[in-house]
Amino acid sequence: MASTYFKRYRMEVDLRGRDFSEVEVSPGYRLAAWAPELLELHAQTKFLSFHDEMDAHVFPCLGDRMGCLRLMREIAAKAGFLPEATWLAIFDDPETSQPENCGTIQGLDTRNGYGSIQNVGVVPRHRGRGLGRSLLRRALEGFQRAGLCCVSLEVTAENHAAIRLYRQEGFVVVKTVFKAAEVAYL
Numbered sequence: 001m002a003s004t005y006f007k008r009y010r011m012e013v014d015l016r017g018r019d020f021s022e023v024e025v026s027p028g029y030r031l032a033a034w035a036p037e038l039l040e041l042h043a044q045t046k047f048l049s050f051h052d053e054m055d056a057h058v059f060p061c062l063g064d065r066m067g068c069l070r071l072m073r074e075i076a077a078k079a080g081f082l083p084e085a086t087w088l089a090i091f092d093d094p095e096t097s098q099p100e101n102c103g104t105i106q107g108l109d110t111r112n113g114y115g116s117i118q119n120v121g122v123v124p125r126h127r128g129r130g131l132g133r134s135l136l137r138r139a140l141e142g143f144q145r146a147g148l149c150c151v152s153l154e155v156t157a158e159n160h161a162a163i164r165l166y167r168q169e170g171f172v173v174v175k176t177v178f179k180a181a182e183v184a185y186l
């Protein structure tokens with residue numbers, strides 16, 4: 001194992017004056033509001049969305065099913081956990097008639113007027129269909145409903161897809177931080 005540092009950006013968006021009343025979701029998909037019985041599905045979806053991604057090196061728990069379950073339990077148990085900003089994306093597969101979980105986002109109220117997005121992730125085969133944007137917007141609407149005016153998140157600097165999405169939704173970089181992590185030798 002070797003120690004390394006990952007460059008990350010703190011990004012923020014000001015929600016004042018924004019209107020998220022019309023959040024579109026692609027046909028065949030729906031967003032389910034938080035309910036405690038969905039905790040394990042959020043954890044599974046988090047694992048499927050992140051385990052092959054760069055962030056699984058930055059945060060090893062994201063590369064592990066049990067790690068994602070522990071993380072999800074921690075998030076849901078926090079004092080500032082915000083159900084309004086926590087959503088699960090579901091695909092109603094017409095061929096199997098089985099619902100498939102395909103995206104997740106969670107939000108916290110950090111108690112200083114700011115909301116914080118924990119992890120937004122979409123399972124690879126469902127990417128590029130607008131789900132990441134729908135999850136993000138639905139969460140931002142939830143933060144707004146909870147009375148928060150600003151929302152922050154952290155993103156790995158090389159995660160160009162996520163950064164592009166965040167910029168399009170009005171987030172701006174306010175700070176660069178470095179996260180230490182242990183990575184396996186390649």
Ligand SMILES: CC(C)(COP(=O)(O)OP(=O)(O)OC[C@H]1O[C@@H](n2cnc3c(N)ncnc32)[C@H](O)[C@@H]1OP(=O)(O)O)[C@@H](O)C(=O)NCCC(=O)NCCS
Pocket residue numbers: 049050053055119120121122123126127128129130131132133134154155156159160161162164165168
């Ligand atoms: C980032 C992520 C959530 C985007 O989800 P998605 O459902 O594919 O995104 P959408 O289809 O809603 O696309 C919305 C925007 O994201 C950006 N985007 C998505 N995929 C992209 C790609 N491969 N390359 C560049 N930009 C991309 C674009 O700005 C896109 O808007 P546009 O198509 O109008 O230009 C998804 O790629 C993912 O889960 N990645 C792995 C987990 C992760 O890194 N999460 C972010 C942690 S901070």
